[in-house]
Amino acid sequence: MLKTKGYAAQVAKAPLAPYSFERRELRDHDVLVDIQYCGVCHSDIHQARDEWGGSIFPMVPGHEITGIVARVGSQVTKFKVGDRVGVGVYVDSCRECEECKSGLEQYCDRLAQTYNSHELDGTPTLGGYADKIVVNEDFVLDIPENLPLNATAPLLCAGITLYSPLVHWGAGPGKKVAVVGLGGLGHMGVKLAHALGAEVTVLSQSMKKQADAARLGADHYYSTADPETFTKLRRHFDLIMNTVSAPLDWNAYLQLLKVDGTMVMVGLPDRDIPVGAGSLIPSRRSLAGSMVGSLKEMQEMLDFCGKHDIVSDIEMINIQDVNAAYERVIRSDVKYRFVIDMASLK
Secondary structure, three states, X not given: OEEEEEXXXXXXXXXXXXXXXXXXXXXXXXXXXXXXXXXXXXXXXXHHOOOOOOOOOOEOOOOOEEEEEEEEOOOOOOOOOOOEEEEOOEEEOOOOOHHHHOOOHHHOOOXXXXXXXXXXXXXXXXXXXXXXXXXXXXXXEEOOXXXXXXXXXXXXXXXXXXHHHHHHOOOOOOOEEEEEXXXXXXXXXXXXXXHOOOEEEEEEOOOOOHHHHHHXXXXXXXXXXXXXXXXXXXXXXXXXXXOOOOOOOHHHHHOOEEEEEEEEEOOOOXXXXXXXXXXXXXXXXXXXXXXXXXXXXXXXXXHHHHHHOOOOOEXXXXXXXXXXXXXHHHOOOOOOEEXXXXXXXX
């Protein structure tokens, strides 16, 4: 077993604190990654505080992982020692179901998420707030040489969470795309939709992030606190990416879609939102959801970001500051993603 240092929550809502544990020895197709950086996702907070229920403790959060290959198993063919790599939201799947066989393993019923989940053998998974991780080579991603490892880390969740639905629903030249919320997810949505060639509008509660939105690539910006926004933009968008986890009136946003338009949920509110059939039927609108992306899409997204020099806007922190960072995430006091420098563990 491999001795590992990290930070963990021992019980729900407990502060994260130093935690020593063991990773498995390398199997034939495993890769050992020395973790350099790990992004802080809002879902880390939800799960460490058991706000979605079913959390497994002790919990080492973290699923936006970048680092360097330190060792490989005897049968590994995809990576070698010294490679720059990433690990995202999941680390295994059953490989046998219809979803896995069709390249949609993110929807596998037996998906092994990077933390707060179980390996296929039942072992609890522990995430990237640590100095190392062992992962099957099929679930490790190659990072383009021109992308810095620290600002690339959030692409492994925030980036792919927006890239997958943007591509699936055809964002590109001639399409009008709205991004609801300009946070960790939303700012990646703006960058990616812009790079894909769409006309991008940010819909945010206030006007305070207007300059940021323009810098990130938005063509337009409106405050949703102004009722005139919903009048002016009625039947305007082909695609709306809703990144907000707070409860919103989805019916009001659906009215902003053109005929055959789609609103995609990537934020996860903690309560059910009522949707009226009258918001969908008159314009043949769709309300959809999307969860991260496939392994193929993740590598495609990283290569796309490498081509277009796209990374996350980040604020670096030491692991000792992670609890304060959690409170700042809750207050939306970060532009736009915290990334932990794992050298601080030493």
